[in-house]
Amino acid sequence: MKRRHLLATAALGLSLAFGGAALAQDKTKACFVYVGPIGDLGWSYQHHQGALAVQKEYGDKVEVTWQESVPEGADAERVLTQMALGGCDIIFTTSFGYMDATNAVAKKFPNVKFEHATGFKRESPNVATYNARFYEGRAVQGTIAGLMTKSNKIGYIGSFPIPEVIMGINSYYLHAKKVNPNVELSVVWAMTWFDPAKEADAAKAMIEQGVDVIASHTDSTAPLAEAEKSGGKVIGFGQASDMAEYKPSPRVTSIIDNWAPYYVKRVGQVLDGTWDQTDTWAGIKEGEVEIGEITDAVPAEVKAAAEKVRDDIAAGTYHPFTGPINKQDGSPWLAEGQTAPDGDLLGMNFYVEGIKGDIPK
Incomplete structure (x- = not known):
């Protein structure tokens, strides 16, 4: 009993660490990793606006969590591993330098969906890439x-x-x-x-x-x-x-950079079971x-x-x-x-x- 209690406590702490309260486990959990602070008023801020759009669109069906200012490299792999262990169903890694870490962790967690922004490697069927022109x-x-x-x-x-x-x-x-x-x-x-x-x-x-x-x-x-x-x-x-x-x-x-429609679409596909590996590069025409x-x-x-x-x-x-x-x-x-x-x-x-x-x- 003590071991189970400790594991439950650790899971709760992990969920809180990523910017959102621990919610029921039957909810889809969408997680975001940012290279800078969400207060940068630039790149990470705009990705976070997309994350907030997901929360607004799906309400109680989805738990949205995030971690900001994650350096590219070994730190990213550690954070992604923690997110996967913490119950994330889909993880958006929002910087080019997360590419190798994303693919490495994805191989260890085939049931978790990974989406990498601006990269080109899709080494496992649970890795998708997306970019903007x-x-x-x-x-x-x-x-x-x-x-x-x-x-x-x-x-x-x-x-x-x-x-x-x-x-x-x-x-x-x-x-x-x-x-x-x-x-x-x-x-x-x-x-x-x-x-x-x-x-x-x-x-x-x-x-x-x-x-x-x-x-x-x-x-x-x-x-x-x-x-x-x-x-x-x-x-x-x-x-x-x-x-x-x-x-x-x-x-x-x-x-x-208007990431909101993409994030809403992809999380929706996790919810309805239609998510698949894609490589998307949209621009002015697509909004x-x-x-x-x-x-x-x-x-x-x-x-x-x-x-x-x-x-x-x-x-x-x-x-x-x-x-x-x-x-x-x-x-x-x-x-x-x-x-x-x-x-x-x-x-x-x-x-x-x-x-x-x-x-x-």
């Missing part, structure tokens, strides 16, 4: 950047040199260059997803070099806060969530990538140009990677009118022609 939003931002820069110097803060980030940099630059042939791009690699101090330092360094439009693929509002200090001389964009507190400037628009309000700080003609890019992508009449496009070394990549295959984008490890500097190894 962020590069589509970068095309809209690049159009604004190219038309609004006064110095012809635009910047991009990269997190890690993975295809998701590289294709965003390339899309941003290509569309700025398309409307402004004189534009130059500076890329600073922060080598972190969430570190406000490093992100602020990267933005500050760019501004000191004359950059007056900054995009970022990191998770905090720090780059916008740094841009705000310029007194209107530097603009930027919300990343992952709207970051509306910086409207109407320096935040002139944003890429909003997973949203373009936040373009503020009045953007001239009407620039807003119109950006909205046309957005609307043409949504309609399927325009692909952000449409040739002719060469690689950085001048070698041909896409011929006139050719569009990039998804395989090329998902494995992208090169800059396009015109971007200076090297991609970190």
Whole structure:
């Protein structure tokens, strides 16, 4: 009896540790792992909005729990193991660096469903992957950047040199260059997803070099806060969530990751027994990538140009990677009118022609 009591106590404590109260075991338990704090107002915040949407949709049928600020690597594998042991029926792992941990733990718990955001490995039938076509939003931002820069110097803060980030940099630059042939791009690699101090330092360094439009693929509002200090001389964009507190400037628009419909759908499939292994990559057309309000700080003609890019992508009449496009070394990549295959984008490890500097190894 004492052993059973101890096990029950441990299970209760485990459930409480993941952000939700222990509920009846016959409820479906949906669990989320975040790489940053849900208060980052960016990437993890937006995933958490999706988790809350699940709770709202299904009410008492589902218990939603989460753990935030979980480092990628061994810590992630430990947390995922604890979640699986704690009764999670489906676990969403919401950062690229969780990929190997997700697949390793999934093999040990074949009855638990695992969903990995932005990854490509599905080594067990209980692992699915999902992603968003962020590069589509970068095309809209690049159009604004190219038309609004006064110095012809635009910047991009990269997190890690993975295809998701590289294709965003390339899309941003290509569309700025398309409307402004004189534009130059500076890329600073922060080598972190969430570190406000490093992100602020990267933005500050760019501004000191004359950059007056900054995009970022990191998770905090720090780059916008740094841009705000310029007194209107530097603009930027919300990343992952709207970051509306910086409207109407320096935040002139944003890429909003709308994960809620996907999470509601997939948890619903666990409830009705139809969940299966999938690989999903949705974008503006599907509503997973949203373009936040373009503020009045953007001239009407620039807003119109950006909205046309957005609307043409949504309609399927325009692909952000449409040739002719060469690689950085001048070698041909896409011929006139050719569009990039998804395989090329998902494995992208090169800059396009015109971007200076090297991609970190």
